[in-house]
Amino acid sequence: MELELPGRLYARDAELARLQSAFDYVAMSGNHALAVVTGTSGIGKSALLETFLQGLRQRPACCAAGKADQFRRDVPYAALAEAFQGLVLEILGQPDAAVRDWQQQVSQALGLYGQLAVNMIPALELLAGRLPPVAASAGPEAQEHFHMAMHNLVNAFARCDRPLVLLVDDLQWLDAPSLSLLEHLLASPSPLPLLLVTSSREATAEPGRQVPTGTPEPTHARLRRKAARVYEVALAELDVNAVTTLVADALRARRRDLQGLAALIHAKTLGNPFFVGQFLKTMVDDRLIVHRPDDASWHYDLEGIRRRGYTDNVADMVLQRLERLPARTRTLLGGMACLGRHSDIALLCAIYGIDARALHAVLVPAHAIDAVHQEEQRYAFFHDRVQEAAHGLLSPAERKRIYLSAGRLLARAAQADDRDEPCSTPPNCSRRWPSWWPTPARPSMSRG
């Protein structure tokens, strides 16, 4: 039996309430506000944003959510395009009468430079209709026109009785043009019912705390300066009490039967929820926590766990879990990490010159340790930390090969698209592996 981590958040009621009060302020005042969620990697920023977003479904709000990608920082506006494209697609899924209302509002609001917004958010054309072309401009003037178009778009979505909530996760990796756009929106002289919620692995001044990777401080500082009202939500580690409840729920056991184990997990992980999850899974992999079918419950070997001397560094633990995978799986994960948080199955098949069945077979061991999961036509990493670790599995030369290969394939697909040719199955798909793949060392992961 697989260990399933409970999907809910522990000990985050106050932080959620703070985000909700930021939303209430925007709804009541009609003015914009910034909510800043900070904390170290794995502390639960993305999970908090996700839970907040789910709660908003019960309230009148327009929500757009995007996430900056650390390996694609050079793609301008990627996170914001993702956010608005998602919102537009959601609107297009509404009943016809509602879509017609939106079409009217959006097409009226977009103004002279509306086409620039459509260029960034292709689905917007279905709401905005045909817009006049925008004469080419460059430099600050081009940026000003684009900011005007986006400001108008935000105006169309944001109303007092239905504020716009724009979530930007992983702000520390946001590209510079996106940051300028957010600053522009926060500096709006006219009232704008917009709640911008950002999260970042912000460095904290607290002594003894590890400074997270990335260079987040200036990014948030710039937004804070522009915002008229700022809600700070700093996430702290879970205390031993919350960790005990989490572990008890995961192992479906009583809290009082787990005190020793929970104290050890808390001491090792310092209450970082991502680390708690990885640690539990590692102990299950190592059969120090086992599920016994005879009494249908989980058992653990506390002495064995102590003797094993697990690392108290989360990055090492994630890397160690990946390093146990077969060589081909590791190579494939490394390639996927280069492509981003999600990798299109067709693109992966084309890069590696294999068919989808063979691809799935290589990824079975990665599935088994919960490093990746399939989402329709793509594979996604369980978490950014796993992607980061996977990225480190390839040498710089191997990464270069992946980027080159992906770039060529995408360019070819774009040309076919321009010519209106059907972009069929990727070329050269076979069940033979390219020569540069490692020879299979082990057929599957050993759980020893």
Ligand SMILES: Nc1ncnc2c1ncn2[C@@H]1O[C@H](COP(=O)(O)OP(=O)(O)OP(=O)(O)O)[C@@H](O)[C@H]1O
């Ligand atoms: N309060 C919590 N209770 C239980 N589980 C949690 C809690 N917060 C986060 N988690 C879980 O811990 C893992 C890490 O959380 P999350 O991805 O939100 O961290 P993060 O702060 O966004 O990290 P990063 O900066 O690396 O993106 C997720 O699997 C999440 O479901």
Ligand SMILES: [Mg+2]
């Ligand atoms: Mg996150």
